[in-house]
Amino acid sequence: MRKVIKRIIPLVLIMTFIVTSSLIPVEVNAETAEGKIRSLVPDVEKYYPGIEDYIAKCLREYKTKIDITMYRVSVDNVPHVFKSAVFTNPDIFYVDASYIRYQFDSDRIVHYIIPDYTVKRSRIPAYIKKFNKSVKNFLSDIDSDLSDFRKALLIHDKMIINCQYKSSGDLSYTSYGALVNHKAVCEGYTRAYCYLLSKVGIESKCINNDDKKHCWNYVKIGNYWYHVDVTSDDPMPDTCGYVSHKYFLLNDSKLNSYRSHEHRGYKSDITYKTDYKCTNSRFNSSFFRNIKTEIVLYKNVYYFINNNYKGKHYSAFVSRKNNKNKTIMLIKDRWDNNKGKLYKNSFSKLCALDNQIYISTKRAIYRYKPNSGYLRRVFVMPEFWGNDFYGVESSGRYILANKKKSESSNAAKSKILYIRSDKSVLQLPFIRNSSVKIEQRAKYSFKVYRGSGKVKYISSNKRIAKVNSKGIVTALRKGSCIIKAIKNKKTFKLKVAVLKRAKKKGTA
Secondary structure, eight states: OOOOOOOOOOOEEEEOOOOOOOOOOOOOOOOOOTTOBOOSSHHHHHHSTTHHHHHHHHHHTTOSSEEOGGGOEETTTHHHHHHHHHHTOTTOOSEEEEEEEEEEOTTOEEEEEEEEESSOTTTHHHHHHHHHHHHHHHHTTSOTTSOHHHHHHHHHHHHHHHOEEOOOSGGGGSHHIIIIISEEOHHHHHHHHHHHHHHTTOOEEEEEOTTSSOEEEEEEETTEEEEEOHHHHSOSSOOTTBOOOTTEEEOHHHHHHTTOGGGTTOBSSSSOOOOOOOOOOTTTTOTTTTOOBOOEEETTEEEEEETTGGGSSOEEEEEEETTEEEEEEEEOOOOBOSSSOBOSSOOOEEEEETTEEEEEOSSEEEEEETTTTEEEEEEEOOGGGOOEEEEEEEETTEEEEEEESSTTOOOOEEEEEEOOTTOSOEEOOOOOSEEEEEETTOEEEOOOOOSSSOOEEEESOTTTEEEOTTOEEEEOSSEEEEEEEEETTEEEEEEEEEEOOOOOTTOO
């Protein structure tokens, strides 16, 4: 999976001749406050102390021309200084970090930066309001009392569930693209993860690889730094309920062992080697490393799907407490590729909604209540759909299930509407233009969904098939007809093909 950072556009230089005196850069070793986002380029704050905060302040005031004469920044360094200032402040998403114009003098010292705003300045306040609301909603269920490890894990998983790897204009390279539009490339994932971590008190920073075509995060847990690559843990194309943890909290040795070209020769930026070392191996072999579903945390207990249960083709819904796993449900379903062959992997997934956990198997969805330990099957896929479930995830007040014929099918997610937390049922998917084949005298239950409100059923040809007020279809004679179900001014159709009843063996 190749991730590409936006290419730096050639800079437009506007020459001005001003006589100035030279100034020797001052070195500083400033202490970093908890939760701060470290500089993209360490040498920026080392040689130009305060310049990142100054540029950020000017950008927040939407200035069209920023005077940096006092900092004595050279033409060679100004692109890195500006990019570092923008990356260190991911909430400044409305400026292109990789493209600026500037004015410099005969000594090649830059006096003015002219930023490129990617959002109309009159609309920036509205964008900021929407961004802040998205951040607040995202972090609403992240408890401030959790450990830094748990915060980093939950944010990692939630970002993957809610964001899709896709380039969709300038904002896809920003935290706004990842958190508001839910579409971003690696730069957007990285900046958003930095910003969210800073909001919960965790230090982090952005880094690039050798050819500048991929970026990810350094994250500080306790006294040690680790690699986290949210982008590489998010599948492409987007897969419902799939969350990898392969690139979560790695040290240098573990990352290098993957031999990934995307992480070769990591740097802080284009010309500056990183001063950070990830040496601690604490998480290299942690329980989450091979888990490929969201990890749900409820009252200090982890819940997840083990899709390689005891080395077999089975999967299991598992809880983990005090470093011990407990199997709640064994899933023996085998998925096929619609060509007569079985997949080696299981595609069961899980998600959480209203303090309850939903698990998808091949043809059913189960609900587990952690408080009581009660596990119940709440939905079974009708046979005539001809599909299997390949994932489930939570989206606001809904449960989204991915149904398709095989893993490679590009079927859209179908909505299974969750009623309310105090209800015991799921609202079934709307059935539009479905079809079924049944024999004469056979009966078929046509249920649009369960919930409040009456349903009116109509048969287009009562001589072929009739339907009662409860949606029970009875096949009468060979032929085809349409059964309509009308509810809340919406019409759902079921095409019924009645086949001639097969004769029993041994009869004339």
